Amino acid sequence: MLVRILTSLVAVLFLTVVSFLAVELAPGDPAELILGNVAASVPLEAVSHIRSFYRFDRPAAVRYAEWLGDCLRGN
Numbered sequence: 001m002l003v004r005i006l007t008s009l010v011a012v013l014f015l016t017v018v019s020f021l022a023v024e025l026a027p028g029d030p031a032e033l034i035l036g037n038v039a040a041s042v043p044l045e046a047v048s049h050i051r052s053f054y055r056f057d058r059p060a061a062v063r064y065a066e067w068l069g070d071c072l073r074g075n
Contacts, residue, residue, distance in 0.1 A: 016071065020064050030056050 031050040032039040039047070051057045055066060 016068055017064075020067060024060055024063075030054065 031047050031054070034050055034054070035042055035047070048057075055063055058066075
């Protein structure tokens with residue numbers, strides 16, 4: 001029983017890493033993708049604010065840990 005639980009936890013952890021990396025390695029700047037067609041006309045301060053708000057300005061390892069914590073809390 002313990003082996004199945006541990007195997008399941010490892011599988012779930014692996015899937016979270018794969019999911020996060022799939023989004024992380026997607027082409028383009030996430031802040032500009034959020035803005036869409038108006039990204040070229042938006043001031044750099046606004047783009048910087050979006051990066052900060054959605055935590056894109058933090059290192060990937062920190063974002064993964066925060067993302068995993070949000071997933072565990074149901075966010």
